[in-house]
Amino acid sequence: MQIQPTASHFINGAYVEDTAGHFIDVVYPYTGEVVAKVHSATPAIIEQAIAAAKAAQADWAARSGVERGRILRRAADIMRDRNHDLSVLETYDTGKPYQETSVADATSGADAFEYFGGLAGALTGEHIPLAGGDFVYTRREALGLCVGIGAWNYPTQIASWKGAPALACGNTMIFKPSETTPLCALKVAEILYEAGAPAGVYNVVQGLGNVGASLITDPRVAKVSLTGSVPTGKKVYASAAEGLRHVTMELGGKSPIIIFDDADLENAVSGAVLGNFYSTGQVCSNGTRVFVQKGIKEAFLNRMSERLASGVNMGDPQDPDTNFGPMVSENQRSIVQGYIEKGKAEGARLVHGGGTPEKEGFFIEPTVFADVTDDMTIAREEIFGPVLSVLDFDTEEEAIRRANDTEFGLAASVFTNDLTRAHRVSAAFEAGTCYINTHNLAPVEAPFGGSKMSGVGRENSKLAINHYSEMKTVYVSMNDVEAPF
Numbered sequence: 001m002q003i004q005p006t007a008s009h010f011i012n013g014a015y016v017e018d019t020a021g022h023f024i025d026v027v028y029p030y031t032g033e034v035v036a037k038v039h040s041a042t043p044a045i046i047e048q049a050i051a052a053a054k055a056a057q058a059d060w061a062a063r064s065g066v067e068r069g070r071i072l073r074r075a076a077d078i079m080r081d082r083n084h085d086l087s088v089l090e091t092y093d094t095g096k097p098y099q100e101t102s103v104a105d106a107t108s109g110a111d112a113f114e115y116f117g118g119l120a121g122a123l124t125g126e127h128i129p130l131a132g133g134d135f136v137y138t139r140r141e142a143l144g145l146c147v148g149i150g151a152w153n154y155p156t157q158i159a160s161w162k163g164a165p166a167l168a169c170g171n172t173m174i175f176k177p178s179e180t181t182p183l184c185a186l187k188v189a190e191i192l193y194e195a196g197a198p199a200g201v202y203n204v205v206q207g208l209g210n211v212g213a214s215l216i217t218d219p220r221v222a223k224v225s226l227t228g229s230v231p232t233g234k235k236v237y238a239s240a241a242e243g244l245r246h247v248t249m250e251l252g253g254k255s256p257i258i259i260f261d262d263a264d265l266e267n268a269v270s271g272a273v274l275g276n277f278y279s280t281g282q283v284c285s286n287g288t289r290v291f292v293q294k295g296i297k298e299a300f301l302n303r304m305s306e307r308l309a310s311g312v313n314m315g316d317p318q319d320p321d322t323n324f325g326p327m328v329s330e331n332q333r334s335i336v337q338g339y340i341e342k343g344k345a346e347g348a349r350l351v352h353g354g355g356t357p358e359k360e361g362f363f364i365e366p367t368v369f370a371d372v373t374d375d376m377t378i379a380r381e382e383i384f385g386p387v388l389s390v391l392d393f394d395t396e397e398e399a400i401r402r403a404n405d406t407e408f409g410l411a412a413s414v415f416t417n418d419l420t421r422a423h424r425v426s427a428a429f430e431a432g433t434c435y436i437n438t439h440n441l442a443p444v445e446a447p448f449g450g451s452k453m454s455g456v457g458r459e460n461s462k463l464a465i466n467h468y469s470e471m472k473t474v475y476v477s478m479n480d481v482e483a484p485f
């Protein structure tokens, strides 16, 4: 199987190549086979991309919002029409099952282009009346050239979630996908160009962290939006700060799910399944610390084990019946195996899984630990794999205190049938994205992002507009100018 792209980069409306850049292998996680190779961007490619995106920006921003929006909505339509092919590609890029990619990746990207395409014509400033007839009006203006840097778990979605609000506001973008999953963002760029985005408005360059680093330190760049880990976030935030650039940081998490005795057990198990095993556990907002009240702990564990034993269909990710794929890479699998070994060594009780099946691909079994305590490594560090930890608790106050006892603050959820408790607990969570009786949904209409070390700023929703534009104040005097001399 070969899914070689036309060329490695998409710049100024065309595929471009510079074979001087070192090779990055694209490995299909199901077979371990190299299915494509791309070249990392050389300094010449980076310069080409920055020059093109910078040159295209003024004209793009000068178009009406309605016109920009029409192009984004056309891109959404093309993405939906090509959902099958884009999903197959996303599955090769990531190893996530087609059953997931066909409903959660290009479709989510299309939602973003449709939503922000709809908003583009409605971006306005305001009129502020002042004493003596003077007034101020504000203009919402684009920031300029924005750099987007992606993680490997949702390549199409991340390229779209960053591109859609950026372009709606009149910015141009250079997107650098993760070196692990470089293919899908090229398709996003191709589709935007086909939909009518002028050359240079949305560009893709490949490379490792060093390519990302050189993009964000260029003085022509106004903003950087990163989706990645906390350690990378700290570096990118610091180097953006050197040039006082705007940032959005979508980083890692160690999110809690609190399940009270009165919760609907089946829904609570479903929420924990979605929050731990979807995308083989490679989701930033996963609720990997599952606090279960002591009264239903054993029932929860039994039902979770039953559902995993009977429901998981691990296999060829391109088979629509497969619902559990391999890890994205051999390296990520060995990191997760290391955490499972630590969990056992530190005294957690292995309830389900824990092994690596005897089959090709970077598979790891969905794994459940019980009797996990707050100080164990598996309860403190982001694992980014299918490892669920159950911690038990007695009281609401205790559950909230322990749930918040983490440097992260991306997501949190509560399962209960007590209405007032659900809202009380949600208010007490130190997390940017909270759920009541569900977990891990991220509709484009709602803000998504983290508190504490999990991030800065929000993606999706009307709020994202604030992160890709700034207000200019224009003071208008209707009177003579009074000066002291």
Ligand SMILES: NC(=O)c1ccc[n+]([C@@H]2O[C@H](COP(=O)([O-])OP(=O)(O)OC[C@H]3O[C@@H](n4cnc5c(N)ncnc54)[C@H](O)[C@@H]3O)[C@@H](O)[C@H]2O)c1
Pocket: 149, 150, 151, 152, 153, 154, 176, 177, 178, 179, 207, 208, 209, 210, 211, 212, 213, 227, 228, 229, 230, 231, 232, 233, 235, 236, 249, 250, 251, 252, 253, 283, 284, 285, 382, 384, 410, 449, 450, 454, 455
């Ligand atoms: N909050 C969110 O929305 C969200 C979504 C998905 C993933 N994530 C997080 O992403 C992480 C997994 O993804 P990953 O392993 O690809 O993350 P990572 O931090 O290793 O890499 C992310 C991206 O940053 C680039 N990069 C690395 N060093 C850089 C540097 N010095 N300057 C500029 N760019 C640099 C990488 O090449 C890659 O494209 C997890 O921590 C996960 O929680 C967060």
